Amino acid sequence: xxxxxxxxxxxxSTHAVDNLSFDVRPGTVTGFLGPNGAGKSTTMRMIMGxxxxxxxxxxxxxxxxxxxxxxxxxxxxLLDARAFHPGRTARAHLTALAASNAITRxxxxxxxxxxxxxxxADRRAGKFSLGMSQRLGIAAALLGDxxxxxxxxPVNGLDPEGIRWIRNMLKGLAAQGRTVLVxxxxxSEIAQTAEALIVIGRGQLLAQTTVARLSAGGGSLEEAFFxxxxxxxxxxxxx
Amino acid sequence: xxTMAVSNRSADxxxxxxxxxxxxxxxxxxxxxVRSTWSLLGVFTACMIGFSLLVLGHENYGQMSAADRAxxxxxxxxxxxxxxxxxxxxxxxxxxxxxxFSSGTIRATFAAAPRRPLVLAAKAAVxxxxxxAAGEISxxxxxxxxxxxxxxxAPQATLGQPGVLRAVLMAGAYPALIAVIGLxxxxxxxxxxxxxxxxxxxxxxxxxxxxxxxxxVQDQTQKFLPDTMRNALVSVKPTAHLLSPGxxxxxxxxxxxxxxxxxxxxxxxxxx
Numbered sequence: 001x002x003x004x005x006x007x008x009x010x011x012x013s014t015h016a017v018d019n020l021s022f023d024v025r026p027g028t029v030t031g032f033l034g035p036n037g038a039g040k041s042t043t044m045r046m047i048m049g050x051x052x053x054x055x056x057x058x059x060x061x062x063x064x065x066x067x068x069x070x071x072x073x074x075x076x077x078l079l080d081a082r083a084f085h086p087g088r089t090a091r092a093h094l095t096a097l098a099a100s101n102a103i104t105r106x107x108x109x110x111x112x113x114x115x116x117x118x119x120x121a122d123r124r125a126g127k128f129s130l131g132m133s134q135r136l137g138i139a140a141a142l143l144g145d146x147x148x149x150x151x152x153x154p155v156n157g158l159d160p161e162g163i164r165w166i167r168n169m170l171k172g173l174a175a176q177g178r179t180v181l182v183x184x185x186x187x188s189e190i191a192q193t194a195e196a197l198i199v200i201g202r203g204q205l206l207a208q209t210t211v212a213r214l215s216a217g218g219g220s221l222e223e224a225f226f227x228x229x230x231x232x233x234x235x236x237x238x239x
Numbered sequence: 240x241x242t243m244a245v246s247n248r249s250a251d252x253x254x255x256x257x258x259x260x261x262x263x264x265x266x267x268x269x270x271x272x273v274r275s276t277w278s279l280l281g282v283f284t285a286c287m288i289g290f291s292l293l294v295l296g297h298e299n300y301g302q303m304s305a306a307d308r309a310x311x312x313x314x315x316x317x318x319x320x321x322x323x324x325x326x327x328x329x330x331x332x333x334x335x336x337x338x339x340f341s342s343g344t345i346r347a348t349f350a351a352a353p354r355r356p357l358v359l360a361a362k363a364a365v366x367x368x369x370x371x372a373a374g375e376i377s378x379x380x381x382x383x384x385x386x387x388x389x390x391x392x393a394p395q396a397t398l399g400q401p402g403v404l405r406a407v408l409m410a411g412a413y414p415a416l417i418a419v420i421g422l423x424x425x426x427x428x429x430x431x432x433x434x435x436x437x438x439x440x441x442x443x444x445x446x447x448x449x450x451x452x453x454x455x456v457q458d459q460t461q462k463f464l465p466d467t468m469r470n471a472l473v474s475v476k477p478t479a480h481l482l483s484p485g486x487x488x489x490x491x492x493x494x495x496x497x498x499x500x501x502x503x504x505x506x507x508x509x510x511x
Contacts, residue, residue, distance in 0.1 A: 049353050050346055051510040066353045069256030077350055083343035087273045093347075096268035100261050100351040140347060 001026060001179060002047060002148065006056035009042050009203075016042040018203040019056070024181045024196075026147070029174045031194030031211070032183040035229055039203035040183040041079070044152050047181075048077055060148055072101040076141035077150040081133040081157065086126025090117055090136050093125060094143060101144055111139040116165075130157030138166065148179045155189060167193045187225040191215075199225070201232030262352045262361040269344075270335065270365055280373045283327045283414070287377035290320030291385035300393035312476040313396040314403050317385035318378065318410045321469055325442055328370055328414040332421025333434035335366050336502075340429045349511050356503035359426055363419050363499055370418040375411030382407050402475040409472035409484055416495045417442075417465065423498025427505045442466055463490065 002024035009017040017039040024030045034040050045051040047058050049065035057064065060075055068074050084093045094108045112118040115135040120128070125136060134157050141149055149170075155163045170193055174180045184190045190197070191211050199207040206228050207214070214228075215221045270276050294316050303311065336359075339345040352358050386395045398404045421438050428434040442465055449461050458480045461467050468491050471481040482490065 045346075045510070048346075048350055050349055068353070071257070071353060072351050075350075079346055079350075080343050083347050085269070085273055085338060085342050085344050087275065088269070089272065092268065092272035096265045096272065097347060097351050099268050100265035100348075101257055102261055 001062075002058065002060050002181065003062075004043070004047070004056070004058040007043065007046055007053050007058060008055040009039070009046060009051060009053055015203050017046070017053075020200065020203060020205055021056075022198045022205060022208050024179055024198070026179040027174060027177050028195040029170050029180045029182060029193050030196040030198060031190035032181055032198050032200075033187060033190055033225070034183075034185065034200040034206075035232065036185055038185075038200045038229075038232070040185075040200065041152055042203075043200070044077070044079060044150055044181075044183065047150060048075070048079070050079075070101045070144065072097065072103065072146065073144035074146050075148045075150065076144060076146040077152075078134075078137040078141045078154055079150075079152050081130060081137045084125045084133075084136065087124055089122050090125050090128070090139070091121040093136065094139060097140055098143055103144055107143065107145070111142045114142060115139040131159060131162055134158055135162070146178075149173060149181070151180075151182045153183055153185075155184070163189075187221055191221050199228055201229045204232075206232070257352055259357060259361055259364075262358055263365055265348070265351065266358075266361045266365040270369060273338075275334070276331075276369075279327060279331045280369075283324050283331075283373060284377045284380070286324045286327065287318070287320035287381040288384050290323070291317045291381040292388055294319050295385035296388040296390075298389060298393050300390075310476055310478075311393070312474055313386065313389055313394065314382065314406045314475045315470070315473045317382045317396075318406075318469075318473045320377075320381055321410060321413060321473070322466075324377075324414060325417045325466070325469065326439065328374075329417045329421035329424075329438035329442060330435050331370070332366055332418035333425035333428075333438055334431060335362060335418075335422055336425040337429060337431040337434050341431060345511055355506040359422070359499060359503045359506060363422055366418050366422055367415045371412060371415040374414035375408070377414075378407050378411035382410075396475070400475070405484060406473045406475050409488065412488065413469055413472055413491070416491050419495040420465070420498045423495070423500075423502040426499075426502030465491065465494070 005021050007017050007020040020043060032040055042051060046053050047060070047065065065071065065075065091108065091112065094111065095105065098105065098108050112121050115138050117132060117135045117139065120132060125133065128136065134154065138154060141151065154166055158166065170180050170182060182190065182193060195210055197207065197209050197211055197214060214224045217224050295313060300308065300311065339348060348358060349355060389395050396403050398407065424437045425434040428437055446464055446466050449457055449464065462471065462480055462482050467481065468487045471487040472484055474481065
């Protein structure tokens with residue numbers, strides 16, 4: 001369970017996140033949706049304690065991230081796919097992270113196999129394609145077998161097979177009673193994975209709803225999304 | 240009974256959560272698994288031994304004046320490689336954290352261990368231990384190689400002479416302290432180029448600026464500069480306007496702690 005209450009984050013003059021409150025419940029995949037620049041990544045960084053909110057708070061199982069005892073065993077996150085040293089091998093990257101939370105080497109081998117990068121485990125990660133990097137990021141998120149997963153645009157760079165794989169994996173993890181939050185700017189993608197939805201625009205909550213309710217409003221899901229985000233899209237082409 | 244106690248203890252550790260040891264384990268894995276660590280330490284060692292051979296192998300003791308002979312210090316001359324070596328090692332220390340910022344690994348690190356001052360302390364401990372080991376090995380190798388090529392009539396230094404062992408040990412410890420200072424600077428500046436620039440300024444540019452001051456001011460202040468302190472640590476013959484070796488080590492350690500404290504403060508306050 002993730003609870004955000006009144007989150008505010010400014011960068012210089014812009015309000016990246018503005019009084020944002022929402023709940024992410026266990027047992028279903030929750031889609032975190034919004035146009036580019038809506039504040040999705042900033043919010044995820046605040047959940048992880050990487051960025052400090054200017055106001056408000058966010059807790060995971062009623063504790064702030066900084067108070068977690070074994071952070072990787074409680075929360076797994078994929079924030080940006082290329083967040084590793086290009087000269088280090090995939091296996092070394094995961095082994096180092098595992099050491100910090102007393103996770104076994106056997107588990108490192110497991111997540112390498114789960115994400116299908118075991119054959120490339122001893123190659124330098126800087127040579128990885130975007131899809132491979134994404135898989136390494138997901139392997140890192142799964143490392144501690146956490147109850148809470150946060151994934152920022154996880155399907156970026158994945159091929160159709162990879163997209164289907166991650167979709168099924170996330171559904172399976174949620175079905176085990178885990179809390180799964182997945183951000184995307186593509187409603188069509190999220191609709192196939194998530195049941196619950198949090199829609200934000202310009203840093204504000206537009207809707208906390210479900211895919212079913214949003215599509216029941218009439219018209220296609222995409223139109224419903226555009227209606228919701230109308231007027232809060234910062235970067236749009238000329239019509 | 241004893242196995243019970245052991246398993247209880249490890250269960251306690253599991254309950255207690257991640258701590259210094261676990262984070263140091265991560266930092267050691269990270270440092271160990273990039274090629275640049277070993278190439279940089281290799282170049283540093285080569286630089287230490289190479290300069291010692293070059294300098295002591297071409298010493299012109301026979302043509303020296305009496306004054307030069309009196310101040311001839313074959314021990315400190317073994318460590319001229321430190322002049323360049325300190326730059327390599329300071330850069331190495333800064334890179335240990337700036338590459339994490341440039342690659343984004345720092346977010347994975349802080350996600351794994353959100354207590355940032357603890358992460359910096361663990362990094363400093365691992366970096367300090369590795370550079371101390373490399374420093375001592377290089378210092379002894381440079382000293383022994385240098386004395387071996389020093390030709391008569393120049394007097395050779397031996398480890399048994401007063402102050403010599405101290406100078407060799409200090410020559411090995413100096414790089415570790417510079418590495419930790421570099422790490423602190425890296426944590427503050429975050430960008431590789433900027434941090435390297437700051438390390439170069441501290442070691443090479445600052446002495447030039449001080450050189451523009453009057454001699455009396457210079458004599459009072461220059462002894463507090465890292466590069467002058469290097470000289471104080473490795474000299475056996477007494478030289479004017481230097482702090483004693485013990486005091487030098489103390490002050491330099493203070494600099495290292497100060498750099499770390501400032502780095503930890505900045506890391507804890509700024510967004511990653």
